[in-house]
Amino acid sequence: MSVKSQLAKFTAKSSHFLLRNILKRGGTSLPGKLAVKIDPEVLQTIEKEFDLVIVTGTNGKTLTTALITRVLRAGGYTVVTNPSGSNMVQGIVGTLLTTKVKPSPNGKKPVAVLEVDEANVLSLAKAIEPKYFVLTNLFRDQLDRYGEIYSTYDKIIAGINQAPNATVITNADSPIFARGSYSNQRIYYGFDNVKEADFKDLKAPTNTDGILSPTDNSVLHYDFITYANLGRYFSTTDGFKRPKLDYAVTALNELTPKSSAFDLDGTSYKIAIGGLYNIYNALAAYAVGRTFDVSPADIKKAFEEDKQVFGRQESLNVDSKDVTILLIKNPVGTNSVIDMMETEKDPFTLITLLNANYADGIDTSWIWDAEFERLHDSRLASLSTGGERYKDITVRLKMAGFDLDGTYQKTEDILKAIDQAPTKKIYLAATYTAMLQIRAVLKNHGYIQEEY
Amino acid sequence: MADYTLELAHLYGDLMNTYGDYGNIIALRYYAKQIGVDVDDRLVSLNEDFNPKAYDFVLFGGGQDYEETIVANDLKAKADGLKEYIENDGPLLAVCGGFQLLGHYMEMADGTKVDGIGVMDHYTTNMTDDQVKTLNGSRLTGNIVIKNNETGEEYHGFENHQGRTFLGKGEKALGTVTTGQGNNGMDKTEGVIYHNVYGSYFHGPIFTRNGNLAKRVLATALSRKYPDINWQAKLNQVPTETF
Ligand SMILES: [Zn+2]
Numbered sequence: 001m002s003v004k005s006q007l008a009k010f011t012a013k014s015s016h017f018l019l020r021n022i023l024k025r026g027g028t029s030l031p032g033k034l035a036v037k038i039d040p041e042v043l044q045t046i047e048k049e050f051d052l053v054i055v056t057g058t059n060g061k062t063l064t065t066a067l068i069t070r071v072l073r074a075g076g077y078t079v080v081t082n083p084s085g086s087n088m089v090q091g092i093v094g095t096l097l098t099t100k101v102k103p104s105p106n107g108k109k110p111v112a113v114l115e116v117d118e119a120n121v122l123s124l125a126k127a128i129e130p131k132y133f134v135l136t137n138l139f140r141d142q143l144d145r146y147g148e149i150y151s152t153y154d155k156i157i158a159g160i161n162q163a164p165n166a167t168v169i170t171n172a173d174s175p176i177f178a179r180g181s182y183s184n185q186r187i188y189y190g191f192d193n194v195k196e197a198d199f200k201d202l203k204a205p206t207n208t209d210g211i212l213s214p215t216d217n218s219v220l221h222y223d224f225i226t227y228a229n230l231g232r233y234f235s236t237t238d239g240f241k242r243p244k245l246d247y248a249v250t251a252l253n254e255l256t257p258k259s260s261a262f263d264l265d266g267t268s269y270k271i272a273i274g275g276l277y278n279i280y281n282a283l284a285a286y287a288v289g290r291t292f293d294v295s296p297a298d299i300k301k302a303f304e305e306d307k308q309v310f311g312r313q314e315s316l317n318v319d320s321k322d323v324t325i326l327l328i329k330n331p332v333g334t335n336s337v338i339d340m341m342e343t344e345k346d347p348f349t350l351i352t353l354l355n356a357n358y359a360d361g362i363d364t365s366w367i368w369d370a371e372f373e374r375l376h377d378s379r380l381a382s383l384s385t386g387g388e389r390y391k392d393i394t395v396r397l398k399m400a401g402f403d404l405d406g407t408y409q410k411t412e413d414i415l416k417a418i419d420q421a422p423t424k425k426i427y428l429a430a431t432y433t434a435m436l437q438i439r440a441v442l443k444n445h446g447y448i449q450e451e452y
Numbered sequence: 453m454a455d456y457t458l459e460l461a462h463l464y465g466d467l468m469n470t471y472g473d474y475g476n477i478i479a480l481r482y483y484a485k486q487i488g489v490d491v492d493d494r495l496v497s498l499n500e501d502f503n504p505k506a507y508d509f510v511l512f513g514g515g516q517d518y519e520e521t522i523v524a525n526d527l528k529a530k531a532d533g534l535k536e537y538i539e540n541d542g543p544l545l546a547v548c549g550g551f552q553l554l555g556h557y558m559e560m561a562d563g564t565k566v567d568g569i570g571v572m573d574h575y576t577t578n579m580t581d582d583q584v585k586t587l588n589g590s591r592l593t594g595n596i597v598i599k600n601n602e603t604g605e606e607y608h609g610f611e612n613h614q615g616r617t618f619l620g621k622g623e624k625a626l627g628t629v630t631t632g633q634g635n636n637g638m639d640k641t642e643g644v645i646y647h648n649v650y651g652s653y654f655h656g657p658i659f660t661r662n663g664n665l666a667k668r669v670l671a672t673a674l675s676r677k678y679p680d681i682n683w684q685a686k687l688n689q690v691p692t693e694t695f
Contacts, residue, residue: 140470148470148516148517148518150517151517204466206469206495209467209515209519211466212467212519218498219466362593362610363471364610365472365475365610365655366471367472368478368660369469369474391695392661392695395660395695398693399479399482399660400478
């Protein structure tokens with residue numbers, strides 16, 4: 001490390017100290033900014049200290065990052081991650097610089113597992129060369145902010161091209177990930193839980209995208225679909241098909257709203273969270289773990305021991321009501337939440353809160369692509385709405401054929417909705433800022449202790 | 453089984469359905485159901501024929517640039533059928549990319565010029581075109597309110613487009629912009645009306661937010677198919693969703 005780098009590192013550390021302890025702000029963004037200003041070389045220093053794993057994609061980044069971290073730690077690696085959700089480049093550099101790195105207990109190089117926004121993959125890869133890219137999925141997500149999926153994918157590819165020696169651990173079930181020219185080694189994970197005798201000839205539902213074959217732009221068919229545009233796809237016009245899997249879900253054993261039991265390459269695992277999409281996150285973490293030589297037994301331990309990692313889907317007790325808060329932000333994510341509610345065995349109440357602030361996406365059109373109609377086949381007993389855009393979501397659900405039990409225009413009134421719900425089980429599905437608002441109310445009334 | 457059925461073609465519904473366009477079908481079905489009418493929707497996509505006699509309503513939604521170029525290419529084979537449908541007063545809702553592709557051409561953000569099928573007289577330049585004197589280089593994004601000058605109806609929506617559309621001869625605007633930018637940010641027009649074609653940049657579900665327009669178009673489609681019934685009167689009994 002050059003003197004300059006050491007100085008940069010010192011500056012980052014002390015500014016972090018200042019921020020944290022004197023200004024009482026938990027920020028990880030500023031220290032990185034200071035360090036990069038002083039010396040870009042400091043980044044090379046980071047490269048020498050860590051194997052860098054970048055996790056990117058539309059949905060599931062946070063949980064996948066957390067699971068990979070647990071899995072690698074269970075395998076004896078020292079792991080640094082960006083849990084603060086600050087996934088801008090500056091913040092990441094700040095995290096890496098201000099973390100004390102102990103050698104890995106297993107004697108191998110420490111690993112940095114970082115959640116990175118699709119748009120930031122290139123700038124990060126330019127700064128620090130990753131060893132692995134983990135791609136979760138690509139769906140349209142708040143187009144007013146993120147743009148179209150093909151241009152988003154191009155940005156990720158540009159990042160991958162910055163690091164030709166890195167390995168790409170990618171979701172084989174997503175056709176868009178079969179696109180793009182890069183020479184990197186690829187490791188594929190996906191679902192192989194359907195027997196050939198049960199294969200059908202399917203097409204993805206109309207409200208998904210990214211369903212064109214990269215060879216000739218024909219619409220792809222599927223032997224089976226897991227959800228949205230994910231599944232075992234093939235082309236009817238040429239030999240193009242889903243690549244051979246290196247790591248696979250080989251059986252789905254039991255799916256409930258709060259747990260998922262499944263086999264990966266023939267071994268049984270369980271995670272304390274519902275939703276098929278979360279099995280993809282676990283599968284990605286498993287693929288990374290196996291790539292790093294973590295044993296199935298250690299991966300099992302990582303999945304099953306620590307429940308805290310699944311904190312996003314949190315359950316609260318509100319005056320003896322069992323309330324689960326679910327974040328919704330785009331059609332595929334919402335459909336996944338609906339999938340999960342379909343596995344609920346008890347009658348339940350759904351309260352849906354819609355906001356359209358910048359962080360939610362200012363265009364509410366996406367609610368029309370979420371398949372709320374499917375809730376007719378669930379044990380839904382009562383339905384109400386709220387949020388700043390309560391009108392939009394109310395009409396959406398009305399046109400889906402539901403009679404609403406209430407519309408709550410003020411966040412404070414959601415407590416009434418909870419109180420008056422006819423069931424013990426309540427799902428609160430909310431967009432990001434609506435979730436923050438309802439959490440604040442729940443915290444004010446003592447139902448939540450910790451900060452989100 | 454209802455006694456009356458509307459056959460709806462969802463043009464390229466698997467490729468051009470980026471902004472909740474499908475919501476328009478949900479809304480049409482919602483109003484139709486209340487007056488005893490079924491809406492039967494069928495996907496008409498790549499390499500499939502469009503038979504102008506088979507449909508009572510056509511929805512042509514918006515897509516991402518990439519899909520739009522694929523669709524533009526395939527659309528040429530459907531141009532004659534669509535022209536016949538439109539000239540015979542077939543009701544059609546075209547949103548965003550669908551609206552653009554019925555015109556002469558459109559320019560992508562990167563300058564690529566994509567041929568439309570020219571069954572209508574408008575054309576679409578990109579946001580950096582010299583002709584664009586207002587907000588050159590930026591997308592037109594945000595909430596929008598327009599007023600239909602003939603009916604006095606007000607429509608609410610959300611626009612997000614880089615393309616700038618200029619209407620041609622024989623084309624009327626769907627409305628005049630009250631708030632927002634509209635077709636090109638310059639001439640206060642939003643959308644298009646030509647025969648029974650309604651075009652708009654309002655993202656996706658224009659019918660869901662504007663029940664007045666949904667009901668008007670539904671009455672048009674039903675009266676064309678079942679002329680002996682006063683559909684407008686029936687629809688007047690149904691509450692209108694608007695927000
Ligand atoms: Zn658009």
